[in-house]
Amino acid sequence: xxxxxxxxxxxxxxxxxxxxxxxxxxxxxxxxxxxxxxxxxxxxxxxxxxxxxxxxxxxxxxxxxxxxxxxxxxxxxxxxxxxxxxxxxxxxxxxxxxxxxxxxxxxxxxxxxxxxxxxxxxxxxxxxxxxxxxxxxxxxxxxxxxxxxxxxxxxxxxxxxxxxxxxxxxxxxxxxxxxxxxxxxxxxxxxxxxxxxxxxxxxxxxxxxxxxxxxxxxxxxxxxxxxxxxxxxxxxxxxxxxxxxxxxxxxxxxxxxxxxxxxxxxxxxxxxxxxxxxxxxxxxxxxxxxxxxxxxxxxxxxxxxxxxxxxxxxxxxxxxxxxxxxxxxxxxxxxxxxxxxxxxxxxxxxx
Ligand code: FDP
Numbered sequence: 145x146x147x148x149x150x151x152x153x154x155x156x157x158x159x160x161x162x163x164x165x166x167x168x169x170x171x172x173x174x175x176x177x178x179x180x181x182x183x184x185x186x187x188x189x190x191x192x193x194x195x196x197x198x199x200x201x202x203x204x205x206x207x208x209x210x211x212x213x214x215x216x217x218x219x220x221x222x223x224x225x226x227x228x229x230x231x232x233x234x235x236x237x238x239x240x241x242x243x244x245x246x247x248x249x250x251x252x253x254x255x256x257x258x259x260x261x262x263x264x265x266x267x268x269x270x271x272x273x274x275x276x277x278x279x280x281x282x283x284x285x286x287x288x289x290x291x292x293x294x295x296x297x298x299x300x301x302x303x304x305x306x307x308x309x310x311x312x313x314x315x316x317x318x319x320x321x322x323x324x325x326x327x328x329x330x331x332x333x334x335x336x337x338x339x340x341x342x343x344x345x346x347x348x349x350x351x352x353x354x355x356x357x358x359x360x361x362x363x364x365x366x367x368x369x370x371x372x373x374x375x376x377x378x379x380x381x382x383x384x385x386x387x388x389x390x391x392x393x394x395x396x397x398x399x400x401x402x403x404x405x406x407x408x409x410x411x412x413x414x415x416x417x418x419x420x421x422x423x424x425x426x427x428x429x430x431x432x433x434x435x436x437x438x439x440x441x442x443x444x445x446x447x448x449x450x451x452x453x454x455x456x457x458x459x460x461x462x463x464x465x466x467x468x469x470x471x472x473x474x475x476x477x478x479x480x481x482x483x484x485x486x487x488x489x490x491x492x493x494x495x
Contacts, residue, residue, distance in 0.1 A: 151334045169230065177221065177275075180217075184217045185330075191270075213261055214238060231254055234294075242289070254279055255281070278301050280301055304318060304430055308393060313328040318433040322433055323430055325337075325338055344398075348463045350404070351369065351372050351403060351404050352388075352398060353408070361411075365406070391405070395431075403466060405461050418459050420455045436462055437468065439461075441460060441475070445457065
């Protein structure tokens with residue numbers, strides 16, 4: 145906990161002073177995202193009142209159209225970002241295609257890929273949801289940004305982070321100089337530094353995965369999860385299962401407490417469910433900057449070259465020892481598999 149009150153804007157300015165070599169311009173994009181997050185937060189905390197004032201997607205008692213929250217989040221971010229002159233092009237979970245800067249608005253140097261409201265199936269149950277964002281430099285030089293600008297590997301990110309809307313709302317980000325977390329103080333409308341230089345534990349004791357998909361998983365993932373449930377003092381097993389079903393919430397908890405979040409590919413969906421550009425890559429940047437790892441089972445997420453805006457990827461992310469062990473199981477290289485094969489009692493898979 146810091147010993148004095150520091151707002152997000154003060155912190156960002158201070159970082160710019162300490163690193164004059166960084167252009168710093170994209171930090172204003174970050175502050176714009178924070179502004180949009182405050183507006184989305186206001187709508188999120190009122191989401192439970194929707195049934196009282198009128199159902200989502202229909203008309204409320206004032207005769208106003210009530211927007212779906214994820215559409216509202218998308219439009220809010222677009223409205224805030226489009227007018228600043230920093231943006232070249234945008235990709236959002238809510239839009240099939242890339243989104244150009246509106247006609248007449250100034251065009252800038254940066255690309256923003258975002259998921260406006262992640263975990264949206266949890267909205268009606270009042271469970272945590274989030275916004276994930278990734279800021280990249282454009283590749284093309286002039287005019288509207290293009291698909292080429294959007295489809296860049298995660299290692300090219302200048303900044304990435306997320307906002308977690310919940311019992312308290314937090315913004316967590318990295319610009320490649322550690323991971324810093326800010327908690328929203330609604331009475332003054334500011335994000336205040338609450339978690340400077342977040343470091344994730346080397347090993348956790350939590351695993352987060354939708355185990356309902358077990359029967360469709362490949363053997364490596366099955367064996368790894370079965371292994372996590374066996375007792376072993378040295379590796380702190382058995383692990384605890386925790387799965388909210390909102391990526392941001394599951395990732396954030398594991399970032400602080402340690403552990404592994406997994407959304408593997410399976411027999412039905414070989415690439416899993418999560419999107420590379422605006423889910424896996426930004427969280428991979430955060431995870432690595434906190435001392436963690438992010439992998440698709442074989443490769444570093446930050447190295448994957450996207451070929452489509454809504455491309456999916458398997459994701460294994462969290463504490464470094466956990467992610468490395470998981471990779472070893474997936475690649476059939478973990479010593480436990482071979483030790484058990486020698487004794488003719490391989491780690492059983494349940495189906
Ligand atoms: P949602 O569909 O509710 O938007 O990527 C979207 C996501 O949620 C993640 O936030 C979440 O971790 C995952 O999907 C949950 O998927 P399952 O329901 O298949 O577990």
